[in-house]
Amino acid sequence: MFCGAQISLYPMCDRFVEVILQGLERVREIKQVRFETDDLSTCVIGPPYEVFQVAKNLFQGAAQTGVHVVMHALFSRGCPGEPDDPICTPCSPESPLATPELLDLRSLPLSNIVVAAQFSLYPLGSGTYMETIYRQIQEAKQEGTYSKGKHFVSRLDGDLEQVFGTVYNAFQRASSEVGHVVVHLTVSANSPTAKKST
Amino acid sequence: MFCGAQISLYPMCDRFVEVILQGLERVREIKQVRFETDDLSTCVIGPPYEVFQVAKNLFQGAAQTGVHVVMHALFSRGCPGEPDDPICTPCSPESPLATPELLDLRSLPLSNIVVAAQFSLYPLGSGTYMETIYRQIQEAKQEGTYSKGKHFVSRLDGDLEQVFGTVYNAFQRASSEVGHVVVHLTVSANSPTAKKST
Numbered sequence: 001m002f003c004g005a006q007i008s009l010y011p012m013c014d015r016f017v018e019v020i021l022q023g024l025e026r027v028r029e030i031k032q033v034r035f036e037t038d039d040l041s042t043c044v045i046g047p048p049y050e051v052f053q054v055a056k057n058l059f060q061g062a063a064q065t066g067v068h069v070v071m072h073a074l075f076s077r078g079c080p081g082e083p084d085d086p087i088c089t090p091c092s093p094e095s096p097l098a099t100p101e102l103l104d105l106r107s108l109p110l111s112n113i114v115v116a117a118q119f120s121l122y123p124l125g126s127g128t129y130m131e132t133i134y135r136q137i138q139e140a141k142q143e144g145t146y147s148k149g150k151h152f153v154s155r156l157d158g159d160l161e162q163v164f165g166t167v168y169n170a171f172q173r174a175s176s177e178v179g180h181v182v183v184h185l186t187v188s189a190n191s192p193t194a195k196k197s198t
Numbered sequence: 199m200f201c202g203a204q205i206s207l208y209p210m211c212d213r214f215v216e217v218i219l220q221g222l223e224r225v226r227e228i229k230q231v232r233f234e235t236d237d238l239s240t241c242v243i244g245p246p247y248e249v250f251q252v253a254k255n256l257f258q259g260a261a262q263t264g265v266h267v268v269m270h271a272l273f274s275r276g277c278p279g280e281p282d283d284p285i286c287t288p289c290s291p292e293s294p295l296a297t298p299e300l301l302d303l304r305s306l307p308l309s310n311i312v313v314a315a316q317f318s319l320y321p322l323g324s325g326t327y328m329e330t331i332y333r334q335i336q337e338a339k340q341e342g343t344y345s346k347g348k349h350f351v352s353r354l355d356g357d358l359e360q361v362f363g364t365v366y367n368a369f370q371r372a373s374s375e376v377g378h379v380v381v382h383l384t385v386s387a388n389s390p391t392a393k394k395s396t
Contacts, residue, residue, distance in 0.1 A: 006316070006350055008384065010208035010268055017390060036349075039391035040316050040384060043349050070208055072270050074318065074382065076350045080328055118204070118238050120272065122320045122380065129322055130278055151234075151241050152204055152274045152380070182320065182350070184272065184382055186206060186238060192215060193237035 063189035100172035123178035261387035298370035321376035
């Protein structure tokens with residue numbers, strides 16, 4: 001079983017290098033994951049919870065600088081083209097997940113950072129993948145972060161902790177139905193467009 | 199049949215709004231497509247060739263300003279959850295594509311803009327999706343743009359025209375095997391990291 005992410009951070013400012021490098025320094029303390037960074041993205045390999053923690057903390061640190069920043073992350077679990085890796089095995093010895101560990105959004109502490117996000121979910125090799133997708137949209141609606149459907153993606157709005165919680169839960173729930181699951185997430189903070197429209 | 203993209207442009211500079219708005223103005227001349235822009239992305243609906251032209255021209259204009267810029271684009275065709283739309287029907291009345299129209303990379307004019315890219319391909323609802331993916335990687339190798347495999351994505355390097363050509367061809371070829379195909383593309387120009395490593 002192989003689990004991980006390709007994460008890219010885009011601070012829309014002249015000092016973008018500083019914001020990215022400071023952010024990466026902050027998340028290197030998270031244990032149980034392995035990092036590989038190049039000019040396009042940072043690959044994070046490890047169990048799903050820790051991989052999502054890296055993504056969330058990286059984005060949170062960048063958003064707290066006040067600059068307009070966007071993160072794009074590809075989360076993947078169970079790709080048959082990837083090698084097995086002991087660092088990932090704590091997330092599940094089986095495929096698909098027998099009992100997905102979920103976050104209870106009502107008990108999550110708020111970050112007080114408002115974010116806008118859109119995500120898409122791809123359960124691969126399954127003939128009933130649309131049902132799996134629709135179930136996650138229903139769950140996101142119940143969790144209160146679902147904002148609206150757009151073409152090809154679902155939009156989420158709310159506190160950073162809540163939005164990442166919904167995406168993590170969708171990834172976990174889909175992984176209990178299908179062995180190979182990919183999620184693409186775009187998350188934005190401090191956008192001047194959002195400020196104008198409120 | 200429904201075809202389109204969600205495209206986001208990330209100019210890493212203080213004057214990012216100006217670069218994005220100028221870029222969007224430039225591609226609004228392309229006919230046969232419909233645009234919807236919000237604070238996260240621009241949705242482009244239309245036939246695949248025109249949708250890819252919008253993405254390529256938008257990125258090219260931003261890259262020509264000299265700032266470090268990244269584009270993320272989600273291309274989708276044949277999603278059963280989307281409504282049928284007459285603007286998309288020229289790309290094919292059938293599902294999957296009977297005869298995909300491909301670009302001959304040897305005859306494409308060069309843009310003289312060097313880009314780094316990574317992309318992932320998701321043929322949905324197919325039990326043999328990994329074979330479809332592996333075939334596109336082989337084609338990219340033959341086209342000369344394939345640089346290396348990374349976890350979850352394939353890296354492409356080269357001239358902007360060639361790299362977009364490979365991704366377009368992969369999208370078209372996969373669409374001749376599977377009705378619902380999604381491609382995620384990240385493309386970067388003027389990166390200070392790339393300059394250092396060459």
